[in-house]
Amino acid sequence: MSRALAHRGPDADGLARRGPAVLAHRRLSIIDTGSAANQPMDLPEAGLTIVFNGEIYNFAVLRTVLEGRGHHFQTHSDTEVLLHAFAEWGTGCLERLVGMFAFAVWDQRRRVLTLARDRLGKKPLFFALRGEGIAFASELKALRLHPFVDGSISSRAVSQFLSLGYVLGDACILDGVEKLGPGEVLEVGEAHVERRSYWNLAAHFQAKRRFTSRDAAMDELGELIDTAVRDRMVSDVPLGAFLSGGLDSAMAVEAMARSGRLGGIETFTIGFSERGYSEAAEARISADALGVRNHAHHVDAAMAGILPAMVHAADEPFADTSMIPLWFLSEFARRHVTVCLSGDGGDEAFGGYVTYAADRIHQMTRWIPGWAAASGGRILDAVVPATHAKVGWDYKARQFLAGHPLPFPQAHYSWRTLFEGDAKTALLHPDRRAAVLACRPFDSFARHFQAVEGCHYLDQAMYVDIKTWLADDILVKVDRMTMAHSLEARAPLLDHRVVEFAAALPVDWKLRGLTTKYILKEAARRRLPARVIDRRKAGFNAPVAHWLNGGLAELARGVTLGGPLLE
Structure with missing residues (x-):
């Protein structure tokens, strides 16, 4: 698994066994390139071991605060600061971090593994949780080497890919594998599993300044x-x-x-x-x-x-x-x-996509009957040939007219879809068709729309x-x-x-x-x-x-x- 991630960290590698936990790390040296900052990194007095991918940009400020609380440091790395911050505040440290990260901390005394991911999801974290334990990795190519992962394909992920061109965070192309979500923390102990969010972006949309x-x-x-x-x-x-x-x-x-x-x-x-x-x-x-x-x-x-x-x-x-x-x-x-x-x-x-302009036009033209928009799309298909232009006007017009009759959430979703309806059905093998089509990618979007229900439609x-x-x-x-x-x-x-x-x-x-x-x-x-x-x-x-x-x-x-x- 570690070798499969060598491209993410060509400068150093480490492997540590701490009781029932085995942690591996590949390092791309950015801050404090000395070997003392390599990982896995231990904090023996707290019984903690960390593997960490990313950067903590405010590590110098946090270090000063922690030194004031009696912490002593052996390196100038952000990894060591993060480890001490976890020892001081537990998962409460997450709200203090400015950065991009995915990390795992093993607490040998409590026999608890904590996984955490940055607020917006810049750094990835895949995991497979079974009754006998948990395996995790920064990339799927490493995790799939673990015996917890059998390689079977997820119909839900296939449905999302065909509709959107990518797989959403609530699915994975391999069954039995999950992705820790942006702004989430997962604690796995011998008697409990707890997964929660530590950041609520919806609250900022709801509380206008x-x-x-x-x-x-x-x-x-x-x-x-x-x-x-x-x-x-x-x-x-x-x-x-x-x-x-x-x-x-x-x-x-x-x-x-x-x-x-x-x-x-x-x-x-x-x-x-x-x-x-x-x-x-x-x-x-x-x-x-x-x-x-x-x-x-x-x-x-x-x-x-x-x-x-x-x-x-x-x-x-x-x-x-x-x-x-x-x-x-x-x-x-x-x-x-x-x-x-x-x-x-x-x-x-800041609202830079043309789809937001499409959302506004959609709201302004809801009075146009659905049959009129559908007719416009058919005329466009008949009269204007497809071009090789970079997201040409004809493509935008076709997408807009196809989604125009739909309610706002479904219309916004449709602006970004690739294959839906008959086109999607035609791509699927008969043996998998029913299972894939039973999974509706829009359902994932609907949950996010519900989180900001009551906000302006553009928000x-x-x-x-x-x-x-x-x-x-x-x-x-x-x-x-x-x-x-x-x-x-x-x-x-x-x-x-x-x-x-x-x-x-x-x-x-x-x-x-x-x-x-x-x-x-x-x-x-x-x-x-x-x-x-x-x-x-x-x-x-x-x-x-x-x-x-x-x-x-x-x-x-x-x-x-x-x-x-x-x-």
């Missing part, structure tokens, strides 16, 4: 972003940033420059030869405006041999094509740095997207593709303090009319050129349609029409 002015809110937002970026620049190894040419990554890089980092800032961009997909030119404009060095790398369809490695890295079935450019971007950046900051999270926290949409699309697609993609190359990605816009601030904002400060990310854009005007802020949102997609009709055509036909499978 009152600001003296919009300018005051923008001042606070700027300070929060500066703090989040500064916290994430603590590193004892080379650090850089992803730069796409869009607003969110530019905001992160601008804050890095604002911090006065010595030695310059290295940024990294991926590009494609297909028109409309490459952001290399826009990233160059942003880099020049910010005064940072930019390195661009171009990718084409001559990468068929890499696809099996990407599939292996993803673990579960995963159909977000942006995993392809991120794979190459991560590999390219890792040649220069070990840590990269990114702009992930801005769209979910509901953003909360649900944070709990589904962000946690189970975006952050999965980022973690697997970066860690496949032993690169750590840090997302300042997903600092929980920034996300809580955004949740408590008035809806019209996030989506003003049909203008997305309104307050973030207005705050950015104090820092960035207008051409960076106002450029059309492009998205981080690969030109897969072009490749499947070109350089990948033979491979695609072979895999889908009964040819040899990828190995």
Whole structure:
């Protein structure tokens, strides 16, 4: 199991048996790279042992507090601070942490194992719980090696994958395996199992803040972003940033420059030869405006041999094509740095997706009869051929018209679906069809909608997207593709303090009319050129349609029409 995770930690490995518990760790050394900070790490006086994946950004502040309470430290690592924090406050330490993490603490005296995951789910944690014990790992490829996991396929996960292109956090492609949810803690003892949440983002959507002015809110937002970026620049190894040419990554890089980092800032961009997909030119404009060095790398369809490695890295079935450019971007950046900051999270926290505009139009046009929308969709199908454009207007129109007759929650869900109804049925083998179709992915969305029932419909949409699309697609993609190359990605816009601030904002400060990310854009005007802020949102997609009709055509036909499978 440990060897299966060597890519996540190529710098050191450790294995420890403490009574009935066996803990293994692979280390990517970021803070205090000395061997004394390797894991598993023990705190003998408390009878505790920890394995930990991630970073605690406020570890220096916590260390000072703990020293004041009589704790003594042997290293300068955040792991040791986390271990002492657990000894001092137990699971109450989770509310004090600023960071991304998945960790396990074994308490030898109480014979209790505690698993915990960060608030937004940046770091993964899979587990299999049986009567005789528990097995867990950062990735499914490691956990499936344990005898608790028999390898049978979950119909629920297959249903979710076909509908959404990814598997939600309340399922796993392998039966009997669970994922600890974002902001959850699990305690397993000899006589009890307790699983609970320690963070309630819904409460921040429900308790809207009152600001003296919009300018005051923008001042606070700027300070929060500066703090989040500064916290994430603590590193004892080379650090850089992803730069796409869009607003969110530019905001992160601008804050890095604002911090006065010595030695310059290295940024990294991926590009494609297909028109409309490459952001290399826009990233160059942003880099020049910010005064940072930019390195661009171009990718084409001559990468068929890499696809099996990407599939292996993803673990579960995963159909977000942006995993392809991120794979190459991560590999390219890792040649220069070990840590990269990114702009992930801005769209979910501040309302940046066109789907939120679709939600608003849906509310404004509910008076249109369902038959009229359905007729419009049929006319569009007959008159306008499908294109290879990056999320072209025709695709958006088809999705909108198909979902328009539905009530709001189902309509919002439909904006992101791939296969539903007859199309989904046609893909399934008769032997599995009934079991898969009996599992409705929307039921998982419905539970999240219920958590923010009574909130503005756009707040509901953003909360649900944070709990589904962000946690189970975006952050999965980022973690697997970066860690496949032993690169750590840090997302300042997903600092929980920034996300809580955004949740408590008035809806019209996030989506003003049909203008997305309104307050973030207005705050950015104090820092960035207008051409960076106002450029059309492009998205981080690969030109897969072009490749499947070109350089990948033979491979695609072979895999889908009964040819040899990828190995």
